[in-house]
Amino acid sequence: MTNPKLAVWKFASCDGCQLSLLDAEDELLAVAAAIEIANFPEASREVLPGPYQLSLVEGSITTPHDAERIQQVRDESEFLITIGACATAGGIQALRNWSDVAEFTRAVYATPAFIDTLDTSTAIADHVTVDFELPGCPISKQQLLEVINAFLHGRRPDIPGYSVCLECKRRGTTCVMVAAGTPCLGPVTQAGCGALCPAYDRGCYGCFGPAESANLESLVAEWSRLDVDKPTLIRALRTYNGYAPAFRVASEQLEDSR
Amino acid sequence: MTKRTIDVNYLARVEGEGSLYVKLDGDEISELEFGIFEPPRFFEAFLRGRHFTEVPDITSRICGICPIGYQTSSINAMEDACGVIVTPEIDALRRLIYCGEWIESHALHVYLLHAPDFLGYESAIHLAKDFPDEVQMGLRMKKAGNSIVDAVGGREIHPVNMKLGGFYRAPTRRELNALVPDLEWGLDAALRTANLVAGFTFPELERDYLFVAMRHEDEYPMARGRIASSAGLDITAHEYEDNFRESHVERSNALHSLTSDGLAYHVGPMARFNLNADLLTPQAAAAATRADLVPPITNPFRSIIVRAIEIVLAFEEALRIIDEYDPPQPPAVDIVPQAGTGFGTSEAPRGLLFHRYQIDAGGLIEEARIVPPTSQNQPTIEADLHDLISANLRLSDEDLTWQCEQAIRNYDPCISCATHFLDLRIHRG
Structure with a gap:
């Protein structure tokens, strides 16, 4: 063969x-x-x-x-x-x-x-x-x-669609958003990196793109509560996966609401 | 009169998309075009309006092979703009991660991309069928380099730990000490590599180059220093644009750099070695002597030996830095944006990498300019090819094409970087 x-x-x-x-x-x-x-x-x-x-x-x-x-x-x-x-x-x-x-x-x-x-x-x-x-x-x-x-x-790849948060929990990393008030895209970002950024004392910046059924509305609310201004939020959503539908819709809604 | 063309549509074993077209009328080269068709990605345009803290993560994405180079030059430029000077501990950690990138990138080039040219193989995978131990050694060295980038930066490609002012988190002594056995093995493997590649047969080509590289009084240059040349230039990054300029030619999506006098120049390992051989580490200096490498080296095919010597140096330096490691506390110094312009350079594996940014008082970028090593080397690569082809017209198209490709790979051209590069065609038409 x-x-x-x-x-x-x-x-x-x-x-x-x-x-x-x-x-x-x-x-x-x-x-x-x-x-x-x-x-x-x-x-x-x-x-x-x-x-x-x-x-x-x-x-x-x-x-x-x-x-x-x-x-x-x-x-x-x-x-x-x-x-x-x-x-x-x-x-x-x-x-x-x-x-x-x-x-x-x-x-x-x-x-x-x-x-x-x-x-x-x-x-x-x-x-x-x-x-x-x-x-x-x-x-x-x-x-x-x-x-x-x-x-x-000939089988389906085992690539999970859940978010970075699960990898953080599994790794035993303390939540940077809850504990340190650091804005983090982990809740809406697909796992796969091993929850790297929080393990380096910084928020996830979304390089794996939107997770399945990512709740952007809730994320935007949480970041706003941390006093992140709208232009910063829009920039955070518009990086390596900015044109992925979930991130794109969220950043465009923010832009329209200015 | 016989006419012929050499036409390579998609040059292999380089990082990115480029081509070479050569047209010969008898013994005259009537056209020589080294093209970059890698599509433009417009980094300098979309960086405008981004916040200055984002620049290491964003510019890292210019190149998957040398992200540390981009992160370092961009950080140097922003720290320059804001008048920040970091601690010696942070400088040491930056040199350590840079050593990792040199090892990873050079081992990739020496074993996977360039050695097959010297030994007559299509690829390292073909080479591995006859020389499995050597290729495995190359891969393991590459892995050792990557393990440094991983330990300091968080991951091999687009590391996450570099920031303006330093690092998000300083690696622990234990995390770095764990690397030592592999790095000690790597140092020995690099010495064996230097002996191995010094034994290759080198095509004849001697050229009178203008070499440009960084120079630092205390160390072989990587992440910091001034800019020097074989013609006696000694400037800071602020004066780079007074001495070098970029121009745009039709066949290429990359910009070509020349000196302000219109001369082609040479950046990369040979330039660094020729201008800094006095600063080699002890085992690297001894290996250079054993390989009969006396500056100035002017045969570009011997650059593969220089890369091997730089791998030795990077392993020695990495081991020294880890031995002396004192975690920076805090891991980064504070940086507050100041309206103004910052200039930064560093020695990426392929050579001098220049960045300039203009930022406003809030830290938003107003203007960005990035000059990668490959666009600086492009006129020199074309000049090398011109001399090489003129001296080897009796070769068959197949052999001449092979030698042209090998000559281009002397520069380990990173086309992804330069776009803003290769398909090889020789036309004897």
Whole structure:
């Protein structure tokens, strides 16, 4: 039996999520033994032709060329998984979605006419059917290995949709919001990081995106009670997952209520 | 007259998306375009209006391979704007996490990205079939570097513990001491790596570079220092923009940097080594001598040895800092926003990384400017390719393409960073 073929695709991103695969130092060669790394330009100049049984897609869609390329990727892929906040929610570069991109281009480049870019940065699922979305900025490499493992065994990946609060409790970290009055996005953010920030005496900043059935209304009320002003709240919701529907709706409602 | 093209549409084993197109008319290079098609992400635009405390977390997202570089340069700039000077204990902890990033990034490049070029393999995974022990050693060193970033920063990619003024929480002595056995193993592995890569065959190419790197009187440069060059420049970050400028060329989503006199310059490990060899740590200096590495090194292919030497140095420094570790109390000094402009640099694994921010009295960012190492190296990479191709026209397209790719990887180009890079095409048309 031949091993299934893996392809890793990059769109607008920082490379950190695909680096997570190379960061699985103890598992990388075992993964390479179970799955044929057929198309992974960051790791190899050899590119084997598709179709690919598994495609991992990093990055968001920000150019006309990439909007076409993702269609080809979908056509060549049997199972397509997005990895990270950019591919799953548009990433930090989705901050352009609330701004004037022509002005952004003028601010960064001397010759804006050389730049061919879309007005928005959007998630892969806005363009093609996605079979599974793995959140995180960056993703957790353990969760990535779990997703690859689940794919190899034909089962559903065990990626919990609950919030960071549960991981904090399990880790035994004292709640930074209750005990120290530190604003924290943990109650509305999906678990997966291991409740890192509260363990470092700071509030969660939402890099895994909205948890399932996140109660943003309650979070906004709690942050307001901690005297967080509206612009700060809007900024907190508009970072790496700002364009994920739950965070987006909440920040836009705040903006409208100004 | 024969015409040929070298055309690499998507350069592999670099971080990000770039291309090279070369057109030859007989023995003349008529076109050489090193392009970056990584889509622009507009960091400098959307940083405006963000609060100055957010800048280490946000700029970290420019690059998953060198987040500490971005966090450090941005923090240095904000502390400069607000007139904050941190304690020696905080400086030591910043150098420690920077050592972790150098080890992680350099081990990734030496073993996974660059060594396959020298040994004739498509990738480290192909290389591992014939040299499993060496590739495993590289991966384990990389892991040791990551374990430093993890212990000090909370996680390997986009760490959460760096803030303006210092750290959210100082790691305990116990947390750092736990790293020591792996770092001692790593130091030995790095010394073996230096011997290994010094034995590679290096293509012939000597160039007369202008080297630019940071320089600090007490230490081999990482997180602090002035900016120096092989032409005698000695300036602070405040004077960077008086001496270097960026321009925008059509084929690229990255900006190219030149000196204010219009000269290409070279940043990164070779520049650091050539300008700071007197400050190497003892075992790194001994390893450099054994590898016959006498500054100035002017063959860019030998940069792989310099990276190995810098891995040795980073392990030595990490062990020293942990041995002398005194947790900063408090973990950060207070920082109050002051309207004004701040300038910051640090030595990311790929070279000098410059940041400038203008903030208002409330700490909101009014203007941001970031100059990553790869955009500074881009004109130099093109000049290297020009000389390399001119001297190797008798090679087949396949061999010439391989050597061009290898020459580009000398710079460990980080295209994700520079966009604001690679597909290689040689056209003998």
